Amino acid sequence: MNTREEVIQAAMGWNLTPEEVDRIIEILGRLPNAVELALFGVMWSEHCCYKNSLHWLKQLPKEGKHVLKGAGEENAGLVDLGDNLACAFKIESHNHPSAIAPYHGAATGVGGIHRDIFTTGARPIAALDSLHFGHPEDRRSRWIMDGVVRGIGDYGNSFGVPTIAGEVYFDDTYRVNPIVNAMSVGVVEKDKIISAVAKEAGWKAFIAGAPTGRDGIKGAAFASVDLDLEEAEENLPAVQIGDPFMEKILLEAILEANEKGLIAAMQDMGAAGLLCSTSEMAARGKKGMVIYLEKVPLRHPSMKPWEILLSESQERMLILAEPEKVDELKKVFDKWDVPLTEIGEVIEEPILQYYFKGEKVAELPSYALAAGEGAPVYRRTWREADYRFEVLKFNPAQVPIPDWDEMLEIAKELVTNPTIASKKPIIRQYDHMVQIGNKNAWEPFDAAIMRVPYSNDKFIAVTTDCNPYYVYADPYIGTQIAVAEACRNIVCSGGEPVGVTNCLNFGNPYDPRVYWQFVRAVQGMRDICRQWELPITGGNVSFYNQSEEGPIMPTPVIGIVGIVHEPEKVVSMPFKQTGDIIVQIGPMIDDIASSQYLIFHHGIRHSPAPVFDIELEKRIQNFIGMLIKKQLIKSVHDISEGGLWIALIESAIYGNKGFEIKLPENGRIDGFLFGEIQSRVVVTIDEDNLNKLMNLAREYKVPAHALGTVTEKQIRINGHDWHDVNFWKELYESALEKYFD
Amino acid sequence: MRWGVVIFPGSNCDRDVFHVLKDVLGEDVHFLWHKNGSVEPLGEGDWIILPGGFSYGDYLRAGAIARLSPIMKAIKRHVEKGGYVLGICNGFQILCEAGLLPGALVMNTNGRFICQPQYVRVETSNTPLTNLIADGTVLNIPIAHKEGRYYVDNETLKSMYANDQILFKYSDESGVVTDTTNPNGSVDNIAGVCDANKQVFGMMPHPERSAEQLIGNDDGLQIFKSIVQWAGK
Structure with a gap:
């Protein structure tokens, strides 16, 4: 290569633009040779240098009272756990490798993120995975899911780090290009970093x-x-x-x-x-x-x-x-x-x-x-996506309200919806108990609670979260909800959120509509984290998640680590005792927007993000944290996909109990039961404590509604008998099992 | 009495077992490196644990390479001199490969790794591992393995029953043993066995994983306590 033109020609093979070639010539003060051009080509790729995202990522808050090493300073962010211990954690994508070689793609994703953690000197103590696949009825999606799950299992099981939490979503937009994000959490003595x-x-x-x-x-x-x-x-x-x-x-x-x-x-x-x-x-x-x-x-x-x-x-x-x-x-x-x-x-x-x-x-x-x-x-151009018109046009009045027979059918659809159904067929393929500290192996909590090996009192809570439907509907609000819900899971597990990592999975950034999703998502994350003083200690951007079938839904996965200050007080998710009072903390609103119910029962994919009030959310989280501290509640479960119904039936199934509730009749019953309005948590308490709880709710300015009671087995809603808990347990546990035979 | 916990390069339950013995039970425990040709500082009659994990990667067959290691030769001598050894999960696989226990552990019938809390029924209290536990007691001791399906020929199995060498069987919560309570296809739901001399013990479930109420369950602690009690006699 003897001329600029020849370099430009060769640079096309590395996806470098003529402008970038000029920048290289300026930096070197001469023409690059072929090896140097290759080095620039790879290091200036999106994956390595974040050229289309860095401008926005730099706006994210890095500071926080627990932060030891902020984003970008080292290979992974580090937060202070007290007692001379630091926690390193990070999440990364391995989407494209997993799309074409699911087993090795996922396995090396796990290996790669653990190396990011132990390169700080920390011993990895937990792995989490956020997975998004096409519907398992589809053969290709099933092939990808099976390979990914085996890959994560074989690598993590042998390496000796428990895979303790994560999430699995199924939607056809992930059919060709799945999302495989792996997170690792490690612990190191502060003076050994x-x-x-x-x-x-x-x-x-x-x-x-x-x-x-x-x-x-x-x-x-x-x-x-x-x-x-x-x-x-x-x-x-x-x-x-x-x-x-x-x-x-x-x-x-x-x-x-x-x-x-x-x-x-x-x-x-x-x-x-x-x-x-x-x-x-x-x-x-x-x-x-x-x-x-x-x-x-x-x-x-x-x-x-x-x-x-x-x-x-x-x-x-x-x-x-x-x-x-x-x-x-x-x-x-x-x-x-x-x-x-x-x-x-x-x-x-x-x-x-x-x-x-x-x-x-x-x-x-x-x-x-x-x-x-x-x-x-670079800052690329962006434009609000056209589908937003469809979103804003949504009118719930045009969605028919089901009668009680149809309600029961919807309840079954939701319990067997693969995104909602029990993930046990996947979890059991992962060693989730090695290092003997995962409390969720014995009892479910909303986030995973892990003992720092081999302490008597040092526990952390970890979770990943992203509902891509909300982000698709409204990237700004949807991403805030992802952060809020991840925090809510930590708080419901008795933890204080201390650090955030993120893996931002989007389509092609040169598509202005995709870039709009990305910018709005980062801004949403930036604003909620600033307001809540949550430091973002690191993360990863994965663009180009699209195929000839189009881009994936925007999927900014949020990973959060929390400190559990009083592990002896944590409250698990299952119902505990017949006769306990069931209380919904949070607003009683009949919104159905962007719910699994609306999308999969009515086939309506365009509606706004669910109702979300950031101020109320914070009050609710403070309130729940206080209830756990005061040991007033006997079970606690965050309301998310599938709405109140799924929160109740999960607590019932894991507790082997039933429930009887009465919901308001002045509004959409489908909204109250299946809607995904944010900032809601189901708790149960002793009857004697009900007044106390209601008084505290007024004091904290949070809505609270006593819905009914825990029963022996039977499930009854507004006077309608909906089978017993065994019926639902069978549906819930078998829905995913069949895809792994 | 002293305990030794063997570290193969791919062991990953070594620290867990060490913690339970040392911190939970206050025992005198030492790590034994796989390259060592002796079990020092252990003496005759002491207990060695082969912990779970993937000894040398186990890409060939679980335990197939570990049986050739220097420490295994030392352990054989230890047993010949009257010492004791307990293999947990990968440790059980290694003991079978090494011929110190009868039978073999092959791929689970579903071809997948299975990790879950697991009820097992105690088949005999007449062993060092179970002397504090009544026959028929059901314990919750988690399993985590892909090659955990115990196989042994009929002839040997008969003699094992005759010698009271079957320690645990996979069961349900109330102690019923059926095909549906068999997670991996093991012959007769067998989860743990010992040799005829009752010096060498192998079990697929991980007792160290249910040894602290702080985490959620301490059923497995009874196994270690039984050994301590038995050794003190």
Whole structure:
């Protein structure tokens, strides 16, 4: 490549624009060679440098009283758990790999996010997964679901981290392009946190773990274009293969070396492999690095320098160590039989130099590839999506109100709706009990409650949440609801939310309507987190989730970690005792908008997001937190998909009880029972405590309605007998089971 | 008495078992590294636990490589000298592979990993593991495995019954043992066995996973307490 025009021609193969080529020439002060162009091509891809999202992400609040390391400072955000303990957590997508190779795509997604966590020195203690598939009646969707669930299970089960929570949604918009988001939560002593910054010249650079192969080359680039099934076969080499045993011994070797103070800095190798980890660590420390690529242990000896730099082979780490600690470090890795190879060192001058067999194959300034520095940042144009007219036109008066016979049929549809039905057929394929701290293994709570191993009193609550129908209807409100509901789940489990991570799954950002969804979603998240002083400690953006069938619904998945300050007081979701009074905390409104009922029973996909009042939501959460603290309530369950009905029947099924309630008759009965109005929670209490609860509700300015009582088995609504709990239990538990036979 | 908990590189229940023995029961516990050719500092008559996990990745067959490890040779000698060993889950698989226990653990009938709380019925109280527990008692001890279907030939099975070597069977809450209470297709719903000398014990359920009321259940603690009681006699 001897001219700008030739470079521009070659750059098209890396999805770089002519403007970006000019930017590269300006940074280098010369034309790039072919290797350098490849490095820019991958590192300036959407997946690596967030060029179309960074402007908006920078507006998210990072500060909070518990925050130790904010977004972008290290590989994962860290919050303070007290008693010298810190919690690292992050969520990431592996959507495109899972679409074409569900098993390996999901497995390596799990492996990748755990590495992000233990690269901070934290031992992962919990995994969560937010999964969105097409309807399981569809063969392709079932193939993807089965592979993804096996992949998550086989990797996590072997690695020894319990998969304790998450969510599974089914909608045809995810048929070709599923959403597979994995979250990891780890714990580290505060003074043992490992930095990802190349601070000192002279530090030796090591590659640790698996040998480098051709798998996953251009994986980041593959994630940065629309999904094309025709080309999927060709892209299979972009999918990595996981080895959980290698990850396990890598983890143990690293934690032992860190315990002995032998690691100066570290970064995992994920997207764009060795290139990304060397350039990011150097850029953070404003230092340079010289790397000798022929020293990298290879699986295929014929690999070219650019392939070695870009390989996304799994289970690898870049470790920096002070020269005098190298011998000791090698001993630890020998003990665990983990390969550790010196490949270069940190240098004072902030440039990256890559050599191969004596020849310098690439040289560039350290900042050149870094997100928000050398890499470009764009604000694309956006336009409110056309379907919003349909949304705003929605008139509930045109939706017929069902009679009681139809109501019963709807109740059955909802209980067997795969998004709502019991996820036990999936959960049981995951080891959710290893590290012996998951309270939900014995009793369901709205969020997962996990003991920090092996404490007597240190517990956290974790959850992921995103109802994509609400976000589709109104990206701003819908994303606020996702944050609010995740917090509500934490609060209902006795926790105080302390940190937020997010995985923003959207379609192609060059489509102005998709970009509008993205911008509004980020703004919604920004505003609620600012108002509630919730720090966002990190996250991930996944664009290009679309195929010839169109974009997915916008799916900004929210992950939240909370601290459970008084674990002895937590209240679980099942009904406890016959005769207990059932109270709905929150507004009694007959709204049906964007409910599973409206979408799947009436087939109406365009309606506004459900009623949501951010001020009331906060009061409700404070109120619930207080009730748990005062030990006034015997069960608590958040109302979400499927409305009040599903909240009640789930508490009944898990408690092996029935219930009898009376709902208002001055309004839509379908709205009261199946509507998804936000800010609502079902609690049960002793009859003697009812007055006390009602007085407190007035004091906290939250609506509360006594609905009825817990019964032995029978279910009765407004005088109509709706079978007993065993009938519903059978429906609820068998709905998903059949897809795993 | 002393306890040893073996660490294979892919063990992942080693720390859980160690915690229960040390922190919950206040026992004297030591980790044993898989590359060690001896069980030091354990002495004759002490107890070794092979914990759950994926010893060396178990890509071939659970426990197939672990049986060749230096520590397993040392454990065989330990048993020959009258010592005791309990294999939990992967540990049970390894003991069968090593020929220290009869039978084999093969793929669950549904071909999937199964993790859930699990009722098991105690078949005999005449062992160190169960001496504090009455025959027929039902305990909730979780399972988590993909290769947990116990298989043994008829002949051997008969002799195992005759020698009182069947420890636990998968049951329902009230102790009824049927096909529907069998999660993985094990022969006769067998969840745990021992050798004829009652020195080597294997069980698929994880007693360390139901050992603290703080987390939700402590049925499994009775197994460890029984051993402590028995060893103190």
